[in-house]
Amino acid sequence: MSVPAPPVYVHRASAADAGRLAAIHRESIETLGAQAYAPELVAVWARPCVPRRYLDQMERGERYFLALAGATGEEVLGFSSYRLEEGRHRTAVFVAARAARRGVGSTLFRAAEAEARAAGATEVHVDASVGAVGFYRAVGFEELGRGEHRLRDGRGAMACVFMRKRL
Numbered sequence: 001m002s003v004p005a006p007p008v009y010v011h012r013a014s015a016a017d018a019g020r021l022a023a024i025h026r027e028s029i030e031t032l033g034a035q036a037y038a039p040e041l042v043a044v045w046a047r048p049c050v051p052r053r054y055l056d057q058m059e060r061g062e063r064y065f066l067a068l069a070g071a072t073g074e075e076v077l078g079f080s081s082y083r084l085e086e087g088r089h090r091t092a093v094f095v096a097a098r099a100a101r102r103g104v105g106s107t108l109f110r111a112a113e114a115e116a117r118a119a120g121a122t123e124v125h126v127d128a129s130v131g132a133v134g135f136y137r138a139v140g141f142e143e144l145g146r147g148e149h150r151l152r153d154g155r156g157a158m159a160c161v162f163m164r165k166r167l
């Protein structure tokens with residue numbers, strides 16, 4: 001008999017969640033994200049995952065959604081984000097390896113997409129990590145081109161696929 005997946009709740013993150021965002025972001029990068037990039041690059045990618053980053057971004061208007069499970073929502077499975085940057089509506093989704101391929105990423109993306117629509121977006125963009133292209137395609141994105149995504153510490157760039165979803 002198969003065990004049903006536990007219910008997953010989407011929680012709009014607040015400043016109190018900065019530590020949980022940092023931890024799940026790092027976990028996702030170091031597990032699923034790491035499958036498509038060299039270890040040195042993964043280390044640079046994960047380095048800025050500290051609570052201050054999410055607090056700063058929230059102050060700049062970025063919205064975060066956490067996927068939670070467990071009786072009291074104590075288990076964090078992933079997060080999505082939405083922001084308007086240089087006139088572009090942007091998103092990203094990160095899920096823990098232990099929760100992969102259970103629809104958590106899709107649920108999280110829908111929350112970010114709804115936020116983009118509410119902000120008046122007619123399209124949403126992502127610099128997709130190489131390993132996540134199949135996921136973004138599955139939720140409606142198309143490829144615009146390939147290039148490099150500049151990492152936050154300014155000391156590196158990672159190969160990515162520029163993708164867009166028309167809303």
Ligand SMILES: CC(C)(COP(=O)(O)OP(=O)(O)OC[C@H]1O[C@@H](n2cnc3c(N)ncnc32)[C@H](O)[C@@H]1OP(=O)(O)O)[C@@H](O)C(=O)NCCC(=O)NCCS
Pocket residue numbers: 028029032033092093094095096099100101102103104105106107126127128129131132134135136138139
């Ligand atoms: C990309 C990511 C968010 C997907 O999360 P997820 O919860 O596993 O996604 P879902 O279960 O909602 O997948 C929905 C569909 O997307 C597609 N998909 C998901 N992961 C895929 C993969 N690794 N390869 C190909 N297709 C994939 C499938 O069509 C899947 O449906 P299926 O499982 O019925 O076949 C997750 O793998 C992740 O966090 N990766 C590492 C972090 C990262 O690089 N994030 C993107 C930053 S730009």
